[in-house]
Amino acid sequence: MESLRIAMFSWESLHSAKVGGLAPHVTELSEQLVKLGHEVHIFTRSGWYRDYDEINGVHYQRCSFDESGDIIAQMNKMCDAMYSRFIQVSKDYGNFDIIHGHDWHPVNVLNRIKYEHGKNYVMTYHSTEWGRNGNVNLNSPTSNEVSHREWLAGYESSEVIITSENFKREVQNIYSIPDYKISVVPNGISPGKMEKDVDSGSIKKDYGIHPYAPVVLFTGRMNYQKGPDLLVRAIPRVLDGNWGAHFVFIGEGEMRHHCQNLANELDIGQSCHFLGYSPDEVLKDWTNACDMTCVPSRNEPFGIVVLESWDANKAVVATDAVNIVDNYQNGLISNRTPESIAWGINYALDGLDSTTPIMGNNGKQLVKTKFSWDNIARNTVHVYNRIT
Incomplete structure (x- = not known):
């Protein structure tokens, strides 16, 4: 060549x-x-x-x-x-x-x-x-x-x-x-870029989260395109069935304060953790410590966060704006509504001891080959x- x-x-x-x-x-x-x-x-x-x-x-x-x-x-x-x-x-x-x-x-x-x-x-x-x-x-x-x-x-x-x-x-x-x-x-993505051995319980505990509580992670720009407000509005429906779940938001943008205020208005502030912009090592820690990631985008040209999640063997709950996720194979696809996003998260939470880790592992294989x-x-x- x-x-x-x-x-x-x-x-x-x-x-x-x-x-x-x-x-x-x-x-x-x-x-x-x-x-x-x-x-x-x-x-x-x-x-x-x-x-x-x-x-x-x-x-x-x-x-x-x-x-x-x-x-x-x-x-x-x-x-x-x-x-x-x-x-x-x-x-x-x-x-x-x-x-x-x-x-x-x-x-x-x-x-x-x-x-x-x-x-x-x-x-x-x-x-x-x-x-x-x-x-x-x-x-x-x-x-x-x-x-x-x-x-x-x-x-x-x-x-x-x-x-x-x-x-x-x-x-x-x-x-x-x-x-x-x-x-x-x-x-x-370079395989292994995000994967890291972590003590999940210790990371959760440092943020006031019970070591065994399930955590859903959002990472990315806090703006209209990425849909963090859709995820916040989905959380009450998730907590109805999984009351101990917590939600970590990593990223900055014009919607961050709106989402924090919305969480307080919906009386779910105690379950939400808005970390703002975080260093790469903090992002890696949470990507490996969480139980799944959520990509609630209204519009998504690709979705690099999906590859980062798969690299850490994590299943992804994504809206149908993300077209690289295979439903039930390496993640779950929802509509772009709070109700549908909540359904996907609850499905993944209910499968934490069975199907959800398998979906994460399937994503890892795609990282090594196709991507x-x-x-x-x-x-x-x-x-x-x-x-x-």
């Missing part, structure tokens, strides 16, 4: 500014591409890091810029900084064979490279403005511009990667990207080869 020099453009990574699930995708995909013999440079924000590092074989070209202004102004300045850095790195290392962008943030720099240097590019969609907001505030100037850049990426790119069939349909319905451009390549980064990186290279 011919070695490729790849320029990866993303506003986040695990070794720069980090925001959400895009960061591990970009970093872990890049590391696997290096293992396959390719040269990868990630152009990203510097955050509080220095301008350059080589980590696990990946070159991090971190770009500093004035981060004042709204998100559109910030991304405009980020793209200008990325372009300058790209020109310099091209002089130092040689021309790039592949330009690969992630989400709308770097679209300006991708198109500038295309038109000033004749370089076609690959675009990976990880979410859409419509999906993130659920038709809420989509007429704001900011949302209109984000949506425009998402459309522009699909129009100007030579190849498009989308992480699931459901998400492909969403992107095509919104932005009319033709089939011939699109490849469905799932997200991935390994080796498979995903090789499929990504197949996409690259169509434009080289």
